Structure formats: structure tokens, C-alpha cells
Amino acid sequence: MMNVARYQQWDTIELEPILRQMMAEIDYDNDGIVSLEEWKRGGLTTIPLLVLLGFDNEMKEDGCHIWRLRHFSKPTYCNVCCNLLVGWGGKQGLACSLCKYTVHERCVRNAQNTCIHTYNTNPTKDTVMIHHWLDSNSAAKCAKCKSTVPIFQGKRCRWCHNLLHTKCIELWPKECDMGSLAYHTLPPVNIIPSFLDRSQSQNSNFVQGNPTKFSVTNLPPNRRPLLVLINPKSGGRQGERIYRKFQYLLNPRQVYDLIKDGPENGLHLFKSIKNANILVCGGDGTIGWVLDAMDKMDYGENRPPVAVLPLGTGNDLARCLKWGGGYENEPLQKILHSIEKASQIYMDRWQITIEQTKKSDKGDPQPNHIINNYFSIGVDASIAHRFHVMREKYPEKFNSRMRNKLWYFELGTSETLSSTCKNLHEQIDILCDGETIDLGNGPNLEGIALLNIASIYGGSNLWGNSRKSASGFHIPILFPQITNNAVYGLQNRVQDIGDRLIEVVGLESAIQM
Known part of the structure; x- marks a missing residue:
């Protein structure tokens, strides 16, 4: 397992004590050796082990959590057993990347599938965005009365990120306004699986499986949804952490890993949106990759503007566009607000033609034009x-x-x-x-x-x-x-x-x- 971790370029100093603890838990006879029977009984089916090995971080069906190992800087409690998270290397547990639902690794099997729904399974109903409330497992201020909300005495909405006392929720608007990032967020009620039209949905109240193609309809006014395209390998692998953060701040359906998905899926989803923005998180090469893919789309006069979060080595284009020479872990909310206020400019792009003067000369094919x-x-x-x-x-x-x-x-x-x-x-x-x-x-x-x-x-x-x-x-x-x-x-x-x-x-x- 340590060899797998080193191959994936993880911090093995932090990982080793966690693996030791997990192996000790499935060593049921306490002989210091995990037998094949013990491995089958506990190790092969343990979700935390799959998370550590990188096998449990893909988008699943709506409502299912996507677990990842987390260390917490302040007291945090398990959403299942309500006890404090404590473990090797400080406080630790498994947290959902999409909704921040947090559990002990021993409690994960008892966690209910209460994660967010990222698209609309029944478009015949009124497209009203409602809150997605989760029990608050850490203390913070109430958005309504401004007093402190004790642990497990309030709820936080995953979409607008507001925390309220349980009693204050009754005084809060039923419709979710998507919070301070509403300008950029694609509401799930406006995302419909492409194979589900209104005539089909009259006979079906639920979409089975996890569709891969969607369409966007009836967006609220004064919004410019943001398509986020991230190269996780850029900037010393900064992109991996940024990918998870954007999945939580926005709708996960508008955040794409370029290495796994390429830019085409996201561009096709956003093509029908009249007013949209694109954020490319990567270096100059990543920006060129996305712009080339956009050239192949028939946008007409509806081509969306592109902002840059510089994660590369040189980041020369980002410097010219005043986005800075490199991302220095600034709050992503601050960057999103900067995009909202940014002005649009036109950039020249040049087509280059290379011709061989001698037919006998054979060179490498031209990679870019x-x-x-x-x-x-x-x-x-x-x-x-x-x-x-x-x-x-x-x-x-x-x-x-x-x-x-x-x-x-x-x-x-x-x-x-x-x-x-x-x-x-x-x-x-x-x-x-x-x-x-x-x-x-x-x-x-x-x-x-x-x-x-x-x-x-x-x-x-x-x-x-x-x-x-x-x-x-x-x-x-x-x-x-x-x-x-x-x-x-x-x-x-x-x-x-x-x-x-x-x-x-x-x-x-x-x-x-």
C-alpha cells in the first residue's frame, strides 16, 4: 500500500500511521498479522481503505457521498455517532467532497445517502430551488439571529452555505437563493438529463442510474454560470485540491477534471447557455487546449469569455490578463467575486502555417496551428x-x-x-x-x-x-x-x-x- 501511495505522490509520512491504525482494526485476533480471512472480512470491503487507495473518489449517483480523508483544524464531530473525531496525526475522519458530511471511518457504513442532488429528476414540477439542510457538526454564527449555533443544534444549507439554528429555519425563506455565489452557480433544478423530456417524465418520477449528458433550461435572470475546467497536474498538483473546493462551492456538474474528462463535455453542457463564463485552472498550455476545443464549437456570437486561475510554471497569459503570476492559495470565493467584476477584452490569436520547401525533408507533424x-x-x-x-x-x-x-x-x-x-x-x-x-x-x-x-x-x-x-x-x-x-x-x-x-x-x- 505504501508503494501505491508513493506512486500516486502522496505524503506517506502522514499516511503510514493511518494505515497502521486501519490494519490494526481488522487484525481481529491481535497477532500482528492480517490474514487473508481477516482481509476479506474487513480490509477488502472497508470504504476508508478504498479512499486511501484512490478508488472511491468518482462521481456516483445523485445522493451518494464521495468520501475523502480529512484532517480538521478545529473540533469537528461525526454526523453519525455525534462523537468527536480523533485519530492518528490529529483529528481525522472521512468527509464528503460535495456536502462536507463527516464521519468516523468506523461509522461510514452507517452513513445515509443524504448528499446533494446535482440535477433535476422531475422537470414537470415547479423549478423552485429549495435548501439542502445538513446537521451542523461544528460551532459557528447563525445567519438569522447572529448568535452562536452549538454543535448539532443547527443546520447548514449545502447550496447557499448559510448556517441557522433549528428554530431559526422556520423563519428563513423556503426557497434557496444559492447564497453569495449565486451569480456563478448552476442550480440543479435547471439541469435536466438529455434523455428525460417532459413527456417521459410524466410517467416517471425518478431517473435511474447516473446519466452522462445533460441540458440546461430556464436559468434565473442576472446569472452567468461558471464552467470550471481544471488541470489537476498543474502547479505542483494544486489543481487536485482546487477541484474538490470548487465541487463544494458550486454545482459539481459545472466542475470538470481535464485529465479525465477533457474540455468537450463541459463545453457541450454550457453551449446552450446564452450568458456564461469559463474559468480555466492551469498553465498556458491548458488554456491553449481549452481555446482550441472552443474553436471547434459552433458558438457564433455567443462565445463565452474565459478567465484564468494560474496554476502553471510561467503563467505568462495570466500575467497579461492581470490574474497574477501564480495561485497562492487565496480564498476561491475571492477569485469568484473578481470574475464577477472583471471586464472583457479581445485577444488576438494567430494561425501559423508551416510548409516544407524540400519534399525530401521529413520532419515531425505540426502539433498546433x-x-x-x-x-x-x-x-x-x-x-x-x-x-x-x-x-x-x-x-x-x-x-x-x-x-x-x-x-x-x-x-x-x-x-x-x-x-x-x-x-x-x-x-x-x-x-x-x-x-x-x-x-x-x-x-x-x-x-x-x-x-x-x-x-x-x-x-x-x-x-x-x-x-x-x-x-x-x-x-x-x-x-x-x-x-x-x-x-x-x-x-x-x-x-x-x-x-x-x-x-x-x-x-x-x-x-x-
Whole structure:
């Protein structure tokens, strides 16, 4: 089991005492050895063991809990036996990722399937959103009377996240307004399985099984539901924790794991929504993946805007869009409110065509045809390609943003010493707007970059923050209509990702990266 945990890149220091305790519980004869009979009796069927091994974290039928092991920073009580959660390594138990229903591992078999319903099984009824109340197993303030709610003397709504005394619930509106995140949340009463229309539902009050395709109808006004697409491998696996948090804050049906599901399922569900937003949680590559998938959808004029939660290594596009250089564990509610207030801008995207001049030359197929950030030839491309190949081969070595940057630094240093792209300017010709750029009179170049955004290499601004910083590092060779005396004006030109212009920049060496 420990080998499985290490392969999944879990924290085995925390996991080992938990496994020891669980094995001790199914060692019924206390001989220090779990026999095959004991394993079959307890170990093979224990839900906590399946959770630890990663076999019990998939979306099930509506109403079923999705368990995960949790450690609590404040006193928390079991929703089944009402006793305090205490265990190895501090307070611990199993908590549902969707509704926060919490139990001891020994109580999990007695837990009722009282989890949320994420879609509407009977669309013929009035589509009124009602609260989903759960017993409160930790003390907090009442949303109605503002006094403290003792443990198990109140209830919390999973959708609006309001906590009330049991007696205060009678004074609270029956209809749930979805709380402070209503603007982004897709109400389950408006999600209908695609195989269930009104004529079918008249003869059936319940949808059997777990449908995979849904449609959205009759959304409340003044809402812009948010489609959340998460790459769990980005940012040192930050995405896994963010995925679980968004599943609780929003409707789980609007949160997708890109590695398991890809972007298509979520995009198809949201295609019929006239006013929607998309949040991509990942790096620049993840954003490009989602934008390419959106290009294949027939949106027309109803293409939804895309926000970014930066989880990658460089996050250059997120920097240009003012979402920051990396997610630093800010409250996700704060980010959602920022999306609600954000303004929309247009971004250029460029199609690139690569043609072979000699039919005898055989190269690798072109993987992408769209430039979102930049396209480069030479030293930059060499380092990026080596980084990509190494990350695909040894993913365990690329489990944090800082570690990834150190790898980039090491590869850049190696490239600086080897200079594999030395005198690249002697091997290429550049034509801008029909005019040839004279590279022979300039400095020796090891790379050429076509830029669509101002940020590159994890935050470097190729135009510089001042005249002094810009003049010493980058050699602009764009705009042939500008004379040689106009280089000063080029470097002080305001770069805009929506100006329908692409900048061409020469790089002298890997040091500039």
C-alpha cells in the first residue's frame, strides 16, 4: 500500500500511521498479522481503505457521498455517532467532497445517502430551488439571529452555505437563493438529463442510474454560470485540491477534471447557455487546449469569455490578463467575486502555417496551428522542448512551480554553455509585410520569437519596464515600415494583445530567458 501511495505522490509520512491504525482494526485476533480471512472480512470491503487507495473518489449517483480523508483544524464531530473525531496525526475522519458530511471511518457504513442532488429528476414540477439542510457538526454564527449555533443544534444549507439554528429555519425563506455565489452557480433544478423530456417524465418520477449528458433550461435572470475546467497536474498538483473546493462551492456538474474528462463535455453542457463564463485552472498550455476545443464549437456570437486561475510554471497569459503570476492559495470565493467584476477584452490569436520547401525533408507533424502567447525558433524552443520531453518522461520530478522553474534554469544554463543555436540569424530569412529584414548588420542571434503578449519566460516583459531596462536586453526587428532611426519608438510602443499586430523579437542567447 505504501508503494501505491508513493506512486500516486502522496505524503506517506502522514499516511503510514493511518494505515497502521486501519490494519490494526481488522487484525481481529491481535497477532500482528492480517490474514487473508481477516482481509476479506474487513480490509477488502472497508470504504476508508478504498479512499486511501484512490478508488472511491468518482462521481456516483445523485445522493451518494464521495468520501475523502480529512484532517480538521478545529473540533469537528461525526454526523453519525455525534462523537468527536480523533485519530492518528490529529483529528481525522472521512468527509464528503460535495456536502462536507463527516464521519468516523468506523461509522461510514452507517452513513445515509443524504448528499446533494446535482440535477433535476422531475422537470414537470415547479423549478423552485429549495435548501439542502445538513446537521451542523461544528460551532459557528447563525445567519438569522447572529448568535452562536452549538454543535448539532443547527443546520447548514449545502447550496447557499448559510448556517441557522433549528428554530431559526422556520423563519428563513423556503426557497434557496444559492447564497453569495449565486451569480456563478448552476442550480440543479435547471439541469435536466438529455434523455428525460417532459413527456417521459410524466410517467416517471425518478431517473435511474447516473446519466452522462445533460441540458440546461430556464436559468434565473442576472446569472452567468461558471464552467470550471481544471488541470489537476498543474502547479505542483494544486489543481487536485482546487477541484474538490470548487465541487463544494458550486454545482459539481459545472466542475470538470481535464485529465479525465477533457474540455468537450463541459463545453457541450454550457453551449446552450446564452450568458456564461469559463474559468480555466492551469498553465498556458491548458488554456491553449481549452481555446482550441472552443474553436471547434459552433458558438457564433455567443462565445463565452474565459478567465484564468494560474496554476502553471510561467503563467505568462495570466500575467497579461492581470490574474497574477501564480495561485497562492487565496480564498476561491475571492477569485469568484473578481470574475464577477472583471471586464472583457479581445485577444488576438494567430494561425501559423508551416510548409516544407524540400519534399525530401521529413520532419515531425505540426502539433498546433494557433499562436496564443508566442512562437519561437532556436534557443528558446530548444529549452522548452527539452523541458516538455523531460516532464512527460519523469512527471514525479515536476511536482511544484518552483521546482519547474529550477529545471528551466538548469536547462537554460546547459544551453548557454553548449550554444546549439549559435549564429541562427545566418540560417534564416525574415519577411515582414513583404519586406526582408536585414539580420546581417545586427548582433548574432540564437533565437527568434513571434510575440502576441508582452509577458514571456514567466514574467519577463520584452519591452521592459523602463527605457533603460528595455534597451539592454531585446532587439526588436518588427515593422519594416519603421525606419532604422525609429527603434526607440518601437521599444516605447504600448503592446496590446488585441491590436492585431504580432511582434518579432531577436534573442542573443539563453541568458535573456
